[in-house]
Amino acid sequence: MASKKFDIQAFPGFKPITLLCLIVLYAPLVIVTVYSFNASASLTNWEGISLRWYADVFSGPESEKFKIAARNSFIIAIIAATTSTAIATLAATAMVRGGAFKLRTVSFGLISMPLMVPEIVTAVATLIFFNAIGFDRGLLTILLAHIAFCIPFAYLPIQARMQGIEDTYEQAALDLYATKRQAFTKILMPLMMPGIISGFLLAFIVSLDDFIITNFVKGAGVETLPTAIFGSVKQGIKPNIMAISTMLLGVSVVMVTLSYLVSKSDKTK
Amino acid sequence: MAAGAASGGSATTDTYKEARTWLLMPAWVTLSFLILAPVLLMLVYSFLTKEFRGGVVWEFSLSAYDQFFFDRGLFGDEPAKIEWTYITIFWRSIWQAGAATLLSFLIGFPTAYFIATQPERVRPMWVFLITIPYWVNLLIRTVSMKFLLRDQGPLNDFLISTGLIDSPLHIVNTNFAVQLGLFYSYLPFMVLPIYAAVERYNFTLSEAAADLYATKMTILRRVLLPAVKPGVIAGCILVFVPSMGSFLAPDLLGGAKNFMIGSLIEEQFKGNAGNWPFGAAASMILLTMVLIILLIFARQQAKAEKET
Amino acid sequence: MSDTSQIAIDVRDAVKRYGDFTALKRISLSIMDNEFFTLLGPSGCGKTTLLRMIAGFEDVTEGAIFLYGDEIENLPPNKRPVNTVFQNYALFPHMTILDNVGFGLEMRGASKSEARRKAGEMLELVQLSQFSARKPSQLSGGQQQRVALARALAPKPKVLLLDEPLSALDLKLRKAMQLELKHLQRETGITFIFVTHDQEEALTMSDRIAVMSAGEMQQLGTPNDIYERPHNKFVADFIGETNLLEVSVDAVHEGRATCHLGGGHELTCNAVTGIGVGSKVHMSVRPERLFTSDAPVEAESLKGKVVENVFIGTDISTIVNLDDGPQFTIRTSNSDRGNKRIFDQGAEVFVNMELGAARLLVD
Numbered sequence: 001m002a003s004k005k006f007d008i009q010a011f012p013g014f015k016p017i018t019l020l021c022l023i024v025l026y027a028p029l030v031i032v033t034v035y036s037f038n039a040s041a042s043l044t045n046w047e048g049i050s051l052r053w054y055a056d057v058f059s060g061p062e063s064e065k066f067k068i069a070a071r072n073s074f075i076i077a078i079i080a081a082t083t084s085t086a087i088a089t090l091a092a093t094a095m096v097r098g099g100a101f102k103l104r105t106v107s108f109g110l111i112s113m114p115l116m117v118p119e120i121v122t123a124v125a126t127l128i129f130f131n132a133i134g135f136d137r138g139l140l141t142i143l144l145a146h147i148a149f150c151i152p153f154a155y156l157p158i159q160a161r162m163q164g165i166e167d168t169y170e171q172a173a174l175d176l177y178a179t180k181r182q183a184f185t186k187i188l189m190p191l192m193m194p195g196i197i198s199g200f201l202l203a204f205i206v207s208l209d210d211f212i213i214t215n216f217v218k219g220a221g222v223e224t225l226p227t228a229i230f231g232s233v234k235q236g237i238k239p240n241i242m243a244i245s246t247m248l249l250g251v252s253v254v255m256v257t258l259s260y261l262v263s264k265s266d267k268t269k
Numbered sequence: 270m271a272a273g274a275a276s277g278g279s280a281t282t283d284t285y286k287e288a289r290t291w292l293l294m295p296a297w298v299t300l301s302f303l304i305l306a307p308v309l310l311m312l313v314y315s316f317l318t319k320e321f322r323g324g325v326v327w328e329f330s331l332s333a334y335d336q337f338f339f340d341r342g343l344f345g346d347e348p349a350k351i352e353w354t355y356i357t358i359f360w361r362s363i364w365q366a367g368a369a370t371l372l373s374f375l376i377g378f379p380t381a382y383f384i385a386t387q388p389e390r391v392r393p394m395w396v397f398l399i400t401i402p403y404w405v406n407l408l409i410r411t412v413s414m415k416f417l418l419r420d421q422g423p424l425n426d427f428l429i430s431t432g433l434i435d436s437p438l439h440i441v442n443t444n445f446a447v448q449l450g451l452f453y454s455y456l457p458f459m460v461l462p463i464y465a466a467v468e469r470y471n472f473t474l475s476e477a478a479a480d481l482y483a484t485k486m487t488i489l490r491r492v493l494l495p496a497v498k499p500g501v502i503a504g505c506i507l508v509f510v511p512s513m514g515s516f517l518a519p520d521l522l523g524g525a526k527n528f529m530i531g532s533l534i535e536e537q538f539k540g541n542a543g544n545w546p547f548g549a550a551a552s553m554i555l556l557t558m559v560l561i562i563l564l565i566f567a568r569q570q571a572k573a574e575k576e577t
Numbered sequence: 578m579s580d581t582s583q584i585a586i587d588v589r590d591a592v593k594r595y596g597d598f599t600a601l602k603r604i605s606l607s608i609m610d611n612e613f614f615t616l617l618g619p620s621g622c623g624k625t626t627l628l629r630m631i632a633g634f635e636d637v638t639e640g641a642i643f644l645y646g647d648e649i650e651n652l653p654p655n656k657r658p659v660n661t662v663f664q665n666y667a668l669f670p671h672m673t674i675l676d677n678v679g680f681g682l683e684m685r686g687a688s689k690s691e692a693r694r695k696a697g698e699m700l701e702l703v704q705l706s707q708f709s710a711r712k713p714s715q716l717s718g719g720q721q722q723r724v725a726l727a728r729a730l731a732p733k734p735k736v737l738l739l740d741e742p743l744s745a746l747d748l749k750l751r752k753a754m755q756l757e758l759k760h761l762q763r764e765t766g767i768t769f770i771f772v773t774h775d776q777e778e779a780l781t782m783s784d785r786i787a788v789m790s791a792g793e794m795q796q797l798g799t800p801n802d803i804y805e806r807p808h809n810k811f812v813a814d815f816i817g818e819t820n821l822l823e824v825s826v827d828a829v830h831e832g833r834a835t836c837h838l839g840g841g842h843e844l845t846c847n848a849v850t851g852i853g854v855g856s857k858v859h860m861s862v863r864p865e866r867l868f869t870s871d872a873p874v875e876a877e878s879l880k881g882k883v884v885e886n887v888f889i890g891t892d893i894s895t896i897v898n899l900d901d902g903p904q905f906t907i908r909t910s911n912s913d914r915g916n917k918r919i920f921d922q923g924a925e926v927f928v929n930m931e932l933g934a935a936r937l938l939v940d
Binding site: 008018021022025026029032086100101103107110111118119122125131132144147148149170184205208226229237242253260 | 283284285286288289290292293295296297299300301302303304305306307308310311314324376377379380382383384386397398399400401402404405406407408409410412413414415416417419421422423426452453456460472475476479485488489510511513514515516517521531534535538545548549552555556559560563
């Protein structure tokens with residue numbers, strides 16, 4: 001197999017490009033992770049491994065700011081992801097199992113609108129909207145904006161999953177005297193779970209990571225992790241930022257691994 | 270694809286037909302109030318008069334659009350001239366996004382192709398590797414990129430220590446740094462659709478072409494690329510559109526000289542110096558462009574689907 | 578007991594339309610209590626649509642359906658005391674076998690333990706008790722099939738609907754399941770409505786068969802009726818193997834029609850009402866009703882030449898070209914070789930059949 005004389009599929013150079021691609025993708029992350037353990041206060045010199053910048057994150061001069069920002073970020077991400085996933089699950093059920101209806105295309109357009117409109121435009125529009133209706137900017141405005149913005153991210157994996165589930169399962173349940181509600185909760189929901197979990201995790205990460213919209217609707221003095229980091233970075237990259245980045249990177253990797261495991265453990269296919 | 274339509278079973282089933290209005294209601298309400306209404310309101314705002322401490326006066330005015338396109342205003346005393354400042358920024362955004370898209374394609378296509386031709390068992394692992402960085406906070410990725418590329422950063426240190434260069438390369442605060450940042454931000458969006466298209470590609474077509482004396486390059490150009498075109502177009506759109514309106518990469522990697530439309534818009538809403546109608550108008554112009562691109566794309570895709 | 582109480586399912590003038598397309602064109606049929614009834618036809622003939630209308634998954638555009646005298650076409654599937662065995666079984670992948678079988682009982686209000694106990698009994702009936710804790714994906718196709726059957730039978734439905742349940746099984750297993758299904762139907766006394774496109778399966782299992790094509794019922798009758806006395810060209814062609822030849826009718830007399838085939842060969846067929854003198858129609862004669870000889874034997878003998886002999890296991894199939902005329906296929910059982918001769922390729926022979934073996938068909 002390995003020594004095929006003429007492999008129709010192989011193009012010389014594609015493998016090196018792929019490797020280059022991976023290096024470009026990972027090099028910055030690896031470098032930042034490594035330098036977050038630098039004992040030196042200078043960015044350029046390597047002075048051995050130390051956890052001082054992690055200690056600095058938790059007890060240094062900026063620790064209070066980051067602690068509050070982190071708490072805000074996680075609270076918003078959890079509520080926004082939960083809410084948008086619930087909304088998306090119901091919507092996907094109607095879109096995939098609701099038969100043909102006139103408003104389907106309109107509904108799909110509305111659901112995917114946050115993906116089509118450039119994020120900065122959504123941010124501006126949301127700011128103008130809250131301002132016009134006299135809604136004071138703060139944590140609640142961030143949360144509302146995140147719920148809306150996260151819906152398509154939760155929706156797409158759920159819809160994809162549901163389309164993969166044959167409708168005969170629900171028909172079998174109805175045939176065996178289940179009500180539609182029972183067919184939904186006892187059959188469709190458990191089968192959709194991998195999609196729902198992926199949708200939730202994706203929405204969670206999107207909310208946790210969001211900078212642009214948050215930056216517009218947050219109001220003075222309210223910070224989430226990304227806006228706090230951005231504020232800090234504006235004055236130059238400091239080692240404690242690299243430590244925070246590394247920890248956030250860890251959260252992301254845990255999330256993505258979870259979602260990978262969920263999709264792998266799914267044996268219904 | 271009549272066979273696909275027949276064996277694919279029912280495209281729409283109607284188990285929850287009666288309940289669908291109630292099931293969709295939360296999504297309709299949330300998105301209408303928090304996305305659709307705001308965008309419409311923004312359109313209205315772009316035709317209002319600015320107030321000097323931020324915000325608007327409810328008086329109809331075309332001055333925001335006027336200011337975007339014309340010097341001294343179309344309705345002023347002196348003859349109007351085209352105002353190039355903002356058009357240049359807009360043009361730079363298109364150019365930067367285009368360059369980033371091209372870069373993503375040149376790297377992303379071979380990558381996607383390589384992954385799609387790996388044994389089926391290991392393909393998910395490769396896809397996983399490509400997508401992990403996307404899950405990492407965009408801000409952190411951009412900051413990492415800046416750290417890596419700085420004049421005294423690890424990349425320059427490395428290049429100098431190997432003797433390839435004598436003095437550091439100035440990458441940060443150039444157009445190229447922005448392109449690199451955009452490429453880095455959205456690469457997975459290029460790789461995934463192309464990967465999906467190549468995976469569906471029937472390699473017997475390549476064999477048939479080779480059998481008819483085509484070289485590998487000819488096969489790539491005349492057979493493979495046309496077959497996976499929808500995936501390529503999808504990838505390009507998915508990189509180009511967010512790049513156009515991006516804010517972080519130009520702001521952190523580009524510096525003041527390499528302003529893009531995202532930064533221009535952001536500036537209008539910060540502090541008291543802003544001009545809300547102008548920001549709304551710039552957003553509308555950006556949104557219109559993006560929607561036109563998406564519309565053309567949707568038509569292309571519909572045509573491509575008919576052909577296959 | 579009145580007559581109608583004997584009717585399990587009564588379909589009256591049922592029509593099914595999807596937009597402009599009519600899937601079922603006014604079907605009426607009565608399925609009797611305790612009957613093994615089969616809807617047979619090629620794919621797209623409307624048989625599955627009819628079954629799904631009885632189950633409640635498809636709306637009835639026009640007409641009515643009665644279940645033991647009660648009108649049911651407007652009831653949702655969960656209010657109809659009929660159960661379905663789905664083509665791909667549709668076993669709930671996230672539940673154990675036991676919970677799958679107990680699902681219907683539980684939905685009808687049985688307690689969890691009660692449902693499990695009865696489900697266990699059903700699993701015993703299909704000899705799968707040892708698998709009750711497993712998930713469907715851990716079972717073979719044949720085992721899943723039996724679980725699906727047990728699940729549909731557990732709530733004791735008045736009618737059991739089976740939608741091509743054997744099509745995913747290999748030939749040997751399919752044959753075994755055919756017999757098992759037949760036995761199960763007799764033991765339980767439940768009316769079975771079985772959908773299949775496999776005519777052999779239909780002939781083997783059914784009390785009565787409805788042959789369908791293009792949304793219309795072509796013929797309704799016992800397997801013997803349908804095989805031996807097909808009404809029309811479609812049924813003759815679809816059921817079993819046959820010689821289907823174009824003829825023109827010269828005379829009709831006392832239930833017999835004198836016809837001629839291409840090449841001027843004359844043949845007497847069973848007449849059918851509606852086919853008069855001068856009509857150009859088809860006639861059918863089964864290959865096993867024919868035999869070859871070197872001299873005319875029966876009243877109906879046609880002269881021709883052997884083109885080929887094909888060995889097909891239990892039988893030998895002989896293809897004979899009539900002089901200047903059509904081709905016949907003759908089937909001789911290998912066990913019958915003592916009585917009937919097989920002629921070599923190229924031999925001049927007579928094709929013989931008894932009077933009445935050939936039937937005229939409406940188109």
